[in-house]
Amino acid sequence: MGRTAGRSPEDTRRALLDAAGEAIRTRGVNATLDEIARHAGVSKGGLIYHFASKDELILELARDLLASFRAQVEGRLDPADTEPGRYTRAYVRALLAPAADEVAVRKAMALITQLTTVPAVAELVDADTRQLNAELHADGLPPDVLTLVIAAADGVSSAPLWGETVDRPAIRQLERRLIQLTRQPAWWQQLPWEE
Known part of the structure; x- marks a missing residue:
């Protein structure tokens, strides 16, 4: 062939x-x-x-999936947004974006889960996650706000795994609220943040 x-x-x-x-x-x-x-x-x-080798192919497939998600985040950065939380807002938009094909989203999520059973891929994903977390933590948001926003967005983004859609009014409202949480410096300053 x-x-x-x-x-x-x-x-x-x-x-x-x-x-x-x-x-x-x-x-x-x-x-x-x-x-x-x-x-x-x-x-x-x-x-x-x-x-x-098959190992090389599997690693490249994992790299491709991780790069695709990073490109989605980068593509949702607002060039006019220079305030703290800019990258976090792009991350939320990427995770909660309505999918053109929910089945494809479920397949991609299932695939990365399967790939992480390979130790070299798990190491690659761990390194990428550490880098992503470092970028999010350097985004200028208070740690508790960041944790809340990211945990909510991560949790909702897994909805397709359970047959739920992220393209519905309640999710759009949640996305707006999470973005709003990243833009509220007045109430951040009133809370007793612990180091």
Whole structure:
């Protein structure tokens, strides 16, 4: 099965990552390279050309998922917003954004969960989480406000795993309230924050 006519190396690489995601979602991390290559429409040799091993492919798939979420956050930064909490607001918007395809959201969440059973992926996710948390904590919000806002957004964002939609009026209202919480310095200063 040679290279698919008209498909660039980048397109082939993308097809392999998508095929790996689908195979792992349906068969688990034990999905074979043959299955992934077949699903992507390339030979096993073609897969090996792009990813030297299954471990490399799995790590790259995890990196791709993490980068995709980071791009969503970055894409929701308001260039006119220079106040403390700017990054946190983008994070909330990214987590609570209405999904064009709720099934795809559930699949992505299930996939990253499966991938974290691989120790190298778990380490990668832990490092990314530490970096993200450092960026959120450097965003200028009081720690308790940050914890409250992030915990609420994280919790609601998992709703698709349970068959619930995040695209409904109550969630839009919650998103507005969480954003509002990040913009209320007057009441922050009145609370007794402990170090």
